Amino acid sequence: MDQLKDMLHTLLITHKPPGDSSTYLQLLQTCILKNAFSQGKKIHSFVAQTRFAFAASTTFQNKLINMYDKCGSLVYARKVFEHMKVRNVVSWNTIIAAYRRHECPQKAVALFHQMQRIGFQPDQFTFASVLPACAKMGALEQGYAQNGFVEKALETFKQMQSAGVKSDSTTFASILPACAKMGALEQGMDVHQSIMEEGLFSDVVVASALADMYAKCGRIDKAGELFNKMPQKNLVSWNAMIAGYAQNGFVEKALETFKQMQMAGVKPNSTTFASILPACARMGALEQGIDIHQSIMEGGFSSDVAVASALIDMYGKCGSIDKARETFDRMSQRDVVSWNAMIAGYAQNGFSKDALKIFELMKPSGIYPNIVSFACVLFACSHAGLVDEGCTYFNRMYTAYCITHTVDHYVCMVDLLSRAGYLDDTLNFIIKMPLKPVVIVWMCFLAACRLHMNIGLGVFTAMLLFDLDPKNAATYVLLSNIYAEVGMWGEVRMVRRLMTDGGIKKIPGCSWIEGHKTVHAFCAGDRSHPQTREIYAKLEKLAWEMKAAGYSSYSTQSLNDVEQEEKELFLCHHSEKLAIAFGLLNTPSGTTIRVVKNLRVCADCHTATKFISKIVGREIVVRDWNRFHHFKQGQCSCGDYW
Numbered sequence: 001m002d003q004l005k006d007m008l009h010t011l012l013i014t015h016k017p018p019g020d021s022s023t024y025l026q027l028l029q030t031c032i033l034k035n036a037f038s039q040g041k042k043i044h045s046f047v048a049q050t051r052f053a054f055a056a057s058t059t060f061q062n063k064l065i066n067m068y069d070k071c072g073s074l075v076y077a078r079k080v081f082e083h084m085k086v087r088n089v090v091s092w093n094t095i096i097a098a099y100r101r102h103e104c105p106q107k108a109v110a111l112f113h114q115m116q117r118i119g120f121q122p123d124q125f126t127f128a129s130v131l132p133a134c135a136k137m138g139a140l141e142q143g144y145a146q147n148g149f150v151e152k153a154l155e156t157f158k159q160m161q162s163a164g165v166k167s168d169s170t171t172f173a174s175i176l177p178a179c180a181k182m183g184a185l186e187q188g189m190d191v192h193q194s195i196m197e198e199g200l201f202s203d204v205v206v207a208s209a210l211a212d213m214y215a216k217c218g219r220i221d222k223a224g225e226l227f228n229k230m231p232q233k234n235l236v237s238w239n240a241m242i243a244g245y246a247q248n249g250f251v252e253k254a255l256e257t258f259k260q261m262q263m264a265g266v267k268p269n270s271t272t273f274a275s276i277l278p279a280c281a282r283m284g285a286l287e288q289g290i291d292i293h294q295s296i297m298e299g300g301f302s303s304d305v306a307v308a309s310a311l312i313d314m315y316g317k318c319g320s321i322d323k324a325r326e327t328f329d330r331m332s333q334r335d336v337v338s339w340n341a342m343i344a345g346y347a348q349n350g351f352s353k354d355a356l357k358i359f360e361l362m363k364p365s366g367i368y369p370n371i372v373s374f375a376c377v378l379f380a381c382s383h384a385g386l387v388d389e390g391c392t393y394f395n396r397m398y399t400a401y402c403i404t405h406t407v408d409h410y411v412c413m414v415d416l417l418s419r420a421g422y423l424d425d426t427l428n429f430i431i432k433m434p435l436k437p438v439v440i441v442w443m444c445f446l447a448a449c450r451l452h453m454n455i456g457l458g459v460f461t462a463m464l465l466f467d468l469d470p471k472n473a474a475t476y477v478l479l480s481n482i483y484a485e486v487g488m489w490g491e492v493r494m495v496r497r498l499m500t501d502g503g504i505k506k507i508p509g510c511s512w513i514e515g516h517k518t519v520h521a522f523c524a525g526d527r528s529h530p531q532t533r534e535i536y537a538k539l540e541k542l543a544w545e546m547k548a549a550g551y552s553s554y555s556t557q558s559l560n561d562v563e564q565e566e567k568e569l570f571l572c573h574h575s576e577k578l579a580i581a582f583g584l585l586n587t588p589s590g591t592t593i594r595v596v597k598n599l600r601v602c603a604d605c606h607t608a609t610k611f612i613s614k615i616v617g618r619e620i621v622v623r624d625w626n627r628f629h630h631f632k633q634g635q636c637s638c639g640d641y642w
């Protein structure tokens, strides 16, 4: 810096300053390297005042733009650019790069278009700035605009390739996330091809982005293959793979990869935890969640608000509400996500009053509730049938908090009112909704019609749903259940025929249970598990004990699209029953059994599980598609209201 000052000083006081540009260009370059804004500005004004011939030259002006940009003044850079008499490609590239560097990607992209409109051909330097700018825009924007910019990035990349411009690792690292975001697998594969041609797969950043692209485009197999071939792996590569497995539903693989990462000596960060914890939550993998909690503490991430909130969510979803609360209480700082996770945890586990209590503490603590907070509160009310409270919160949302109702809130209200038996009021409520009632609204209503055996309204709603969402198996199943409950067997057969003719398939029921720190999955009637024989023997034994205790299997309620004679057999072998039997065989007596199911627990399994909890003297926690059932001593926490 001193050297620069000296040079500048000598220059400014000499009576015969050099008249060629090279000295000044060199000085500006020194300013760039030293980040010396005021000295750069001095040189600029000196040259301008002295009226050197080169002062207006494109080369010198380009250097000025570059200097101002690198020394942090976009305003000055832009001024120089705007006053230029003759611009060349370098001028455009320099100003575009400046806008990108100063986090104005939108302006960078706009200038890129302007440059082409007036006939300049972009070169590799232009693309090197514009591509990341497009990708950045895509990341900043939401919804349609986001896709617009991501598309733009892809388009620009194509343009770049057809112009024969070579790509480098920076280009690849910015175009791959764009492909990932758009789910543009084919283009991503083309990019993969180019990467191989350029020999850039050994670049860990490029390779990680490539694996991430495959994972996000749903080709997790390909991602895994590349990941295994990677000559080098860093934290980003591991995170991409863990998140990829988790998002593609391969939760076991996500957990396995997390373990491998730790064995490889790579320390997880908050991003890792933020993807692995929801994976545990989804599987109800509590033991593994507890292990991860341990790593979080060891890694010093306990005070990270996002990580702690993910922990609360994980504990809540694994049915361990006390642990969730403990984590919540330990947090020194909380944001709205932490509060929402706690409210949701209580609501899902059937502790509705606690959910409302904690919600009331939120505002006094300085955190303003948001849309999600109210969705959790209404969810809590609907699970416990708290009609008055639910209506009050629904109204207060707008009047006291100025939060506009979204579809989620309406769904909760429809669920709350209709399940409590106010079917006519609910119908009125739906008709008066300012938003268009979506399928899920009518679905909730149909389920309530079934619960309250209202055939008229049920059939009416089912007809509406056949129109709105003709391929939804749930409508057919609910309607056939309504008919079955009142013994209208002809209609049951008709609905079943409609289903077969329309090629509509039920989503298969599936349950998960953790045992020996791995997650085991079961489908209805599943015989693929290595312990199948023991599991079925256990169920048979339980069936006898249950019958002796007074259980009789349902004849109508669980009848789906299964023929009468197969029905009883199937009821015994629903996925949750298989998972429970597995749990009984593989966990120490007295411990809690935790099962996760993808659909609603059927009435028969619900009753059977109550009997089993009493017979074996164990607590059984079943999480179905939207709530928890804590079975204990022949009772369920939901009070048979689900």
Ligand code: ZN
Pocket: 558, 571, 574, 601, 602, 603, 604, 605, 606
């Ligand atoms: Zn069942």
Ligand code: ZN
Pocket: 606, 628, 629, 630, 636, 637, 638, 639, 640, 641, 642
């Ligand atoms: Zn229950």
